[in-house]
Amino acid sequence: xxxxxxxxxxxxxxxxxxxxxxxxxxxxxxxxxxxxxxxxxxxxxxxxxxxxxxxxxxxxxxxxxxxxxxxxxxxxxxxxxxxxxxxxxxxxxxxxxxxxxxxxxxxxxxxxxxxxxxxxxxxxxxxxxxxxxxxxxxxxxxxxxxxxxxxxxxxxxxxxxxxxxxxxxxxxxxxxxxxxxxxxxxxxxxxxxxxxxxxxxxxxxxxxxxxxxxxxxxxxxxxxxxxxxxxxxxxxxxxxxxxxxxxxxxxxxxxxxxxxxxxxxxxxxxxxxxxxxxxxxxxxxxxxxxxxxxxxxxxxxxxxxxxxxxxxxxxxxxxxxxxxxxxxxxxxxxxx
Amino acid sequence: xxxxxxxxxxxxxxxxxxxxxxxxxxxxxxxxxxxxxxxxxxxxxxxxxxxxxxxxxxxxxxxxxxxxxxxxxxxxxxxxxxxxxxxxxxxxxxxxxxxxxxxxxxxxxxxxxxxxxxxxxxxxxxxxxxxxxxxxxxxxxxxxxxxxxxxxxxxxxxxxxxxxxxxxxxxxxxxxxxxxxxxxxxxxxxxxxxxxxxxxxxxxxxxxxxxxxxxxxxx
Numbered sequence: 001x002x003x004x005x006x007x008x009x010x011x012x013x014x015x016x017x018x019x020x021x022x023x024x025x026x027x028x029x030x031x032x033x034x035x036x037x038x039x040x041x042x043x044x045x046x047x048x049x050x051x052x053x054x055x056x057x058x059x060x061x062x063x064x065x066x067x068x069x070x071x072x073x074x075x076x077x078x079x080x081x082x083x084x085x086x087x088x089x090x091x092x093x094x095x096x097x098x099x100x101x102x103x104x105x106x107x108x109x110x111x112x113x114x115x116x117x118x119x120x121x122x123x124x125x126x127x128x129x130x131x132x133x134x135x136x137x138x139x140x141x142x143x144x145x146x147x148x149x150x151x152x153x154x155x156x157x158x159x160x161x162x163x164x165x166x167x168x169x170x171x172x173x174x175x176x177x178x179x180x181x182x183x184x185x186x187x188x189x190x191x192x193x194x195x196x197x198x199x200x201x202x203x204x205x206x207x208x209x210x211x212x213x214x215x216x217x218x219x220x221x222x223x224x225x226x227x228x229x230x231x232x233x234x235x236x237x238x239x240x241x242x243x244x245x246x247x248x249x250x251x252x253x254x255x256x257x258x259x260x261x262x263x264x265x266x267x268x269x270x271x272x273x274x275x276x277x278x279x280x281x282x283x284x285x286x287x288x289x290x291x292x293x294x295x296x297x298x299x300x301x302x303x304x305x306x307x308x309x310x311x312x313x314x315x316x317x318x319x320x321x322x323x324x325x326x327x328x329x330x331x332x333x334x335x336x
Numbered sequence: 337x338x339x340x341x342x343x344x345x346x347x348x349x350x351x352x353x354x355x356x357x358x359x360x361x362x363x364x365x366x367x368x369x370x371x372x373x374x375x376x377x378x379x380x381x382x383x384x385x386x387x388x389x390x391x392x393x394x395x396x397x398x399x400x401x402x403x404x405x406x407x408x409x410x411x412x413x414x415x416x417x418x419x420x421x422x423x424x425x426x427x428x429x430x431x432x433x434x435x436x437x438x439x440x441x442x443x444x445x446x447x448x449x450x451x452x453x454x455x456x457x458x459x460x461x462x463x464x465x466x467x468x469x470x471x472x473x474x475x476x477x478x479x480x481x482x483x484x485x486x487x488x489x490x491x492x493x494x495x496x497x498x499x500x501x502x503x504x505x506x507x508x509x510x511x512x513x514x515x516x517x518x519x520x521x522x523x524x525x526x527x528x529x530x531x532x533x534x535x536x537x538x539x540x541x542x543x544x545x546x547x548x549x550x551x552x553x554x555x
Contacts, residue, residue, distance in 0.1 A: 069405050088441075094458055096479070098471055105436050112431070167422060170421070172418055241414055273409065287459075287512055
């Protein structure tokens, strides 16, 4: 009995050493970027196109081309409402011909994507995609605070309605809808942009992801266009529905967000949880644009953000779980 | 032993330093306990210990049923898990259109040949900071022209011309963009007007330019 006890004592000691030494070493080892998902600049509300896109995507997920859990942004362009209040809103989508689409058309197209995804995954019922309905803060119309608030509220209502549709049709176990905004500091000032978020917050039941920037913010000086770090923090995390999925097209942008995470902790007592970065590598390729200095691959985007959040003086060390690569082409190069 | 990895509220400095290590250290502690229990198996009966592990992540009012992949600590309602979801749908459905109410009132579409500050640019403000845009169609191509400045240099005015097949709203994405900086750094450009395919632009410095979209050059 004494020999058995001694042997087990030795093994237990070794196990404890492994737990305290080897496991932390693994936890702090070289980070590995997660597999990429994709996002789209939207130039159509054609329901059949979106259904087929979702179908192909679902099939690709089921075959292992994409991860089981994916974050997808459908960027519908710049906000606009045709009337007063939030009852008749939509966006100028990314056609080259000034096309406006209302939220009803955009929601229906996204629902088709969700249905297509559901069908495409087949027996892979554990796959799940989070589908964000994205807009932005570009344009003079949304530079008005009342307009911005009304559009944010309309956008939130659209997302809520989308989730209700997904649920009532039996797709919600694999598809969830979210809001989204490409809030870029140089496009509009903090007041109307934050007011969009307040409008969204007024009726929210699903998060919105801020996939914008923190242009000019520390450590590179003061934030651009009258913004400060508090404004950016509010837009990306401070408001209840807001979650950060920042564009990280180069290392400098990652440093701005890493610095913002420190600000959030030290000044706002807020630990920001980053969903991950967005890269535009595929969008640049689709437009034959060199995007010089702004062309991070998804892996580079993720690694830059990871490094910026896990520096020796960082307050909010974390490992972002996702990365998404925005693109233009809806039908080609799927399964990249 | 209850493991609570919640990040729902900001923690103190010392908690912060240990936050990342806490799960690892706790796991190590459990290994030690389990090892002890296993070790205890070598002892005479009657000294065994019982360990209950509940590793579910708790967060205020959240319950495991409300967790989602992007759950935000403190705000589980954002997961929008329906209270009474419909049963899963069949997987063999084919496409059928969802009815969309017809829009009423005048179309807000931006007509061809119009200068607009709402036309969304197909690039980030970090690439080119757009002031406004203009679009037109010719020879089976849509031309979107944006005026502004380089993303990293507000003093350098630029015109960006994007072209793609005029396919309406089919979203081919088969386009390309080219940038045309002004010869001198006179500030961001704004399109003041358009006459046929010639745009009149003004820089923030007051300098004026003409840009011929057809030849893609400054006059």
